Amino acid sequence: MADASIIPAAITGMFDLLSPVAPGWGANLLRGLIRSLQIAFGAFGMGLIIGTFGSYAKLYGGPIARDLAAIYTTLVRAIPELVMIILLYYAGTDLINRILEGMGYQRVDISGLVAGIVVLGFVQGAYATEVLRGAIKAIPQGEIEAARAYGMSPVLMMRRITLPAMLPHALPGLANLWLISTKDTALLAVVGFSELTLETRQAAGTTKAYMTFYLAAGALYLFITLFSSVILEWVEKRARRGMPSVKEAR
């Protein structure tokens, strides 16, 4: 019966802690959320660019390009993301600075945002390569042959035929990659980039209200996931209109 008086107090205390105005930590969490989303967007975009080149190298490249792309995707998919992030974040910035110094330039401070985007984009690129390769292979061969018979240049063919035609096949995989990208941003907390997870940790550590803040962070991540899957479902439905449904095709 004592609980009845404790719980409301605990709940109001929780809202005080999470409020966006000064004594609460809500503003910090939201700032972290925006940083996380920036990195997720950047990494996903960079992954798409790398993935496009990678899948072209794997499908149409010469023997060396093909092998190099295979080495890239195999290694990235075998090494844990956390190790990749540490390796590229510390060692990568160190290497760039050493090269710059060797060439007689000043050292540069690489901002956490750029480093995070590059590192996660590099990881995303390997997965995107595989997704896009599968999607390009799913295009009916005749469409590409017809484009070639029209005498289109490879770039024009890519822009007009390959990329639009592969999109419906690639969307489920890309949707998955986007969700992975939003969740992988949390790993940057380990290298000290203050995105949502690290902001949460700092807020929790200061106020000792661990449960409240981690649950709030979890709810924010879950909200991003659910919100984006609703949008992605709509995009996929739009891109696949006029095509047989996936369930029947299987």
Place this chain on the structure above:
Amino acid sequence: MSETQIEVPVETFPIHKEKDPSAQTSKLPPHRIVLILIGLALVASAIFFMRWDWLPNYGDLILQGLWRTIWILCVTVFLGFLLAVPLGLAQAAGPAILAIPARAFCTVIRGTPLLVQLWLLYYGLGSLFPQYPWIRGSELWPYLRQAWPYAVLALTLSYAGYEGEVMRGAFASVPKGQLEAARAFGMRRFTIFRRIWLPQAIHRALPTLAGEAVLQLKSTPLVATITVVDLYSVASRVRQDTFLTYEPLLLLAAGYVVITGIIVYLFRRLERLIPSKLG
């Protein structure tokens, strides 16, 4: 049940010629020899020009970390799979009262980062437990004060969440006729599950299971953030002690690549144990 002979399709035309492209390139074309030589040169230069004198001092620690990583991986994959089977079954064929919680569990686990789950369990639960005297007094308390039970719990739940979704698809994709035939044989429901439904579902899920096991290996280094001493945290300790940037990390990455190779190899062996016909 009588043993039935497994049919091996005879190919009059080599229609599956393109199926295995690695067979064509197994002759080691010249460019690949050059690439291998470049790779060997890189490894050799890494051995000669980098510092490895710290390696003997940390040998024991590295082995201990390796063992901890593999132990956590095996335990969480096993427990997670045990949890994933009921989760998948509930979603594929269970009544709504079981299916909805199972689905909610999978969505929450798949929708939040593992790092947040891990820290929620370790810091969140870890800060709640000491407030209750009966937990402090219980026999489990010595374990609850350590970090590894939280690591195992978080990784198990995460694996179960991802794998539950896979098992849902696998259970749903077993042909209805198989289950109807089993029922016509007069099998009890549990016998159907044990003899027909589960084995076929696992067979269908096996390639995905291999991929998920590799993903699970890739998430084990996260336990280093809650002070569990695994392979990754050994590497970061070497980095702190010796101020070397590259060497421990490169060795660490190589170690994970080797473990991944072993996992993929083991699952391929496992898959080959089950005879299957290419449609």
